[in-house]
Amino acid sequence: SKWVYRFGGGEAEGRAADVERLGGKGAHLAEMASLGLPVPPGLTIICDACTHYFHNQKTLPEDLKPEVLQGIAAMEQLTGRVFGGRSRPLLLSVRSGARASMPGMMDTVLNLGLNDETVQALGHDAGDARFAWDSYRRFIQMYADVVMGLDHEIFEEILEDEKARLGHDYDTELSAVEWQHVVGLYKQMIKEELGEGFPQDPHVQLWKAIAAVFSSWMNHRAITFRMLHRIPEEWGTAVNVQAMVFGNLGSSSATGVAFTRNPSTGDKSLYGEFLVNAQGEDVVAGIRTPQSITEEGRLASGSDKPSMEKLMPETFKEFRQICERLEAHYRDMQDVEFTVQQGKLWMLQTRCGKRTTRAALKVAVDMVEEGLISQEEAVCRIEPASLDQLLHPTIDPRVERHVLGAGLPASPGAATGEIVFTPEQAVDAEEEGRKVILVRIETSPEDIHGMHAAQGILTTRGGMTSHAAVVARGMGIPCVVGAGSMRVDLRNEVLTGVGGVTLRRGDVITIDGSSGQVLKGAVSMIQPALSGDFGKLMVWADGTRRMAVRTNADTPQDARAARSFGAEGIGLCRTEHMFFEGERIHAMREMILAEDETGRRAALAKLLPFQRSDFTEIFSIMHGLPVTIRLLDPPLHEFLPKTEAEIADVARAMDMPPAFLARRIDALHEFNPMLGHRGCRLAISYPEIAEIQARAIFEAAVAAAKETGEPVELEILVPLVGLRAELDYVKGVIDRVADQVTQETGRNIAYQAGTMIELPRAALRAHVIAETAEFFSFGTNDLTQTTFGISRDDAASFIPTYQRKGIIEHDPFVSLDFDGVGELIQIAAERGRRTRKDLKLGICGEHGGDPASIRFCEHADLDYVSCSPFRVPIARLAAAQAAI
Ligand code: PEP
Ligand code: MG
DSSP states (O other), rough: OOOOEETTTEOOOOOOOHHHHHHHHHHHHHHHTTTOOOOOOEEEOHHHHHHHHHTTTOOOTTHHHHHHHHHHHHHHHHTTTTTTOOSSSSOEEEEEEHHHHHHHSEEEEEEEOOOTHHHHHHHHTTTOHHHHHHHHHHHHHHHHHHHHOOOHHHHHHHHHHHHHHHOOOSSGGGHHHHHHHHHHHHHHHHHHHSSSOOOOHHHHHHHHHHHHHHHHHGGGHHHHHHHHHHHHHHGOEEEEEEOOOSOOOSOOEEEEEEEEEEETTTOSSOEEEETTTTHHHHHHHHHOOOOEEHHHHHHHTTOOSOOHHHHHHHHHHHHHHHHHHHHHHHHEEEEEEEEEEEEEEEEEEEEEEEOHHHHHHHHHHHHTTTTTOOHHHHHSSSSSGHHHHSSSSSOOOTSOOOOEEEOEEEOOOOOOOOEEHHHHHHHHHHHHTTOOOEEESSGGGHHHHHHHHSSSEEESSOOOOSSSHHHHHHHHHOEEEOTTTTTEEEETEEEOOOOOOOOETOOOEEEEETTEEESOOOOOOOOOOOOOHHHHHHHHHHOOSSSSSEEEEOOOOHHHHHHHHOSSSSEEEEEEGGGGGTTTTHHHHHHOOOOHHHHHHHEEEHHHHHHHHHHHHHHHHHSEEEEEEEEEOSOOGGGGOSSSSHHHHHHHHHHHHHHHHHHHHHHHOOOOOOGGSSSSSHHOOOHHHHHHHHHHHHHHHHHHHHHHOOEEEEEEEOOOOOOOHHHHHHHHHHHHHHHHHHHHHHOOOOOOEEEEOOOHHHHHHHHHTTTTOOOOEOOOOHHHHHHOOTTTTTGGGGHHHHHHHHHHHHHHHTTTTTTIHHHHHHHHHHHHHHTTTTTTEEEEEEEGGGGGHHHHHHHTOSSSEEEEEGGGGHHHHHHHHHHO
């Protein structure tokens, strides 16, 4: 097998397309070299060698050596230098370069090849002994750290002592002789610490450095980074060995980094920084303030330090041309590193530049207009989830964060406000014009009014499909859930953060629903701005996608927001959310507490007008688009008070003895409500509930059709069906009411009756259920819960541990489990359509807004996805990408 790929002198054995084998850095160095760009010659040891290294007790493959030596001989030829030579010595850089960018996570050794002899030759060559000794001491420091495992701090201490002794403030004040002395001290210290001297043989240095860079693939930092970015360990890193070039050889030398377009705005202008007479590490170290590359950039920053354009006009011109060439070649914005050695420009790296969402949109749209890429390519270049950045205020990335705790990032965006602990406090605050964050252990439907009144929501318990998470996403307000490191003491109104920090009601906090962090105080925010580029790209996306994108909307506000984001219908209206507002809760409780059907009907009659007017409004807003309304789903005791004080309050309001109320609550208690008396089971026990809901829906449909002149495309959805007979029963009730309303109004009402597929049994028996159901809506929240047997409300306490231990890759409540839950979806889709060819299929669980899950839905041939209003643009883009 071939371990080494060479590049340099206008040729290369590798290509940009070889990223998997050569790593990002190596593949693009090869590409630049073969484009004839000035790249210092070098070689790339492929990623497989890293895997080999770890599979063989950290030894390098035997046949690697001759290939590397051949590569070095080629570098010697091209540079006219000799590795380890006593004149014109060749110095090398040894750097990692993985398939995915892992900035700063692995190790690098520069100036390799220096020893007591070559340092003299280098000084002679460069006509600068000071430079040579400075390079040598840098090399020793880096090598000792990376290869020999000595902390670089020890070297810093020696240097600081020397500077103090010599009366110098800055490194730049040390002379050649003084650096030479420092080198001596360094070597002496290494001997004392390790009992062995600093290796003088450049070949020994080289092999050890290569092994050390491979080893750094498994250092703690790299492992954590891979876990966070889901980079597989098997990939390994490549190692790039390259001839050194020096940006620190006087005032005609420099080093810098640049983006071919502005990475924060996307403007088409070269953007970058450089330092004269410096090495790359000096730019990163931030000791000196870098200068702008262009005059334009210098003027914009108000700096009086000359730009590269002014200082080195010829080199700058060449650099600008190379940047243009790279951009045209890669057809994307590039992020490049370069060095100028005594007037000669060298390119050290190129890669696709990271950018803000705003810049990504502008660059993609501009490049279509410049004829560089197609509309489809532009659509594929935007990370759907990143659109969140545009839809919500976000925390200014430049501010310092005082973190009080962290939970799951349940609903994106950031919000600041005073802490309140009850929904009532939130409502009062809103009336007084104060902004608040509602802090709860967990929320329940009874908290809805407070959630509406708050700027953001923080809970210490619950997962990504907990009540707080789902509702907040629906409302588009920031939310952090399951902040297990924080404690809420409701009685004393105290929130305790990490390290025991205590916060009281009225104290100001900020939550970051995009990262899950909870921060102290108010922090500065960046407001969202939807640019024209966003609109253009969305039009292209809509032209490409096959699946429709609907929204989960429970209220007229939700429906309006979703339409403005481009929703093409409502895929799920959870009617229970309408029962909590204002006086409706009283009628609802009356219904639940009623002891017979007559009592229930009396209470339901009070609810009917509320439901009818909500539905009428929603239908009118959706104006002829499909609307799926689901019948009541949650267990009834969710609507009843819980604490003793609440029970006393409600008993007083309902004019009944508290003991009676407590007894009824007790009677309704369930051990496992998620698997209890809920969903269609309620409609079967109390058909009058389904009856009244159906009546409200049909009467509203008639009213809305009259108002808008458009017939409503109505779908009625029955939850938690496992048996066809359940659906048959409930559909019977719905059909009867439809007939009645048709007779009463003289209007024909078109509708479809369908079912949620959210139980494994329903998925398996889909062919039978489809004999009754006219559409399926996959309720993947419950389907995940019931397939895994993991409670969706308790998952947050152990899913992160599962992820950390590598037992599962991602939270299945966030991103669909393709293998298990996904197979059930495929089975249901296939079996259902076998019975009914035109069976409409959609998804309305939280996964409907998750790009990876949306891709799955495209492959499963679903007709639409439905997600919370603020995720609609994300889903539109993700659905388009899935179709390409
Ligand atoms: C589901 O289970 O996926 C669903 C959409 O219903 P809910 O979240 O209301 O249970
Ligand atoms: Mg459900």
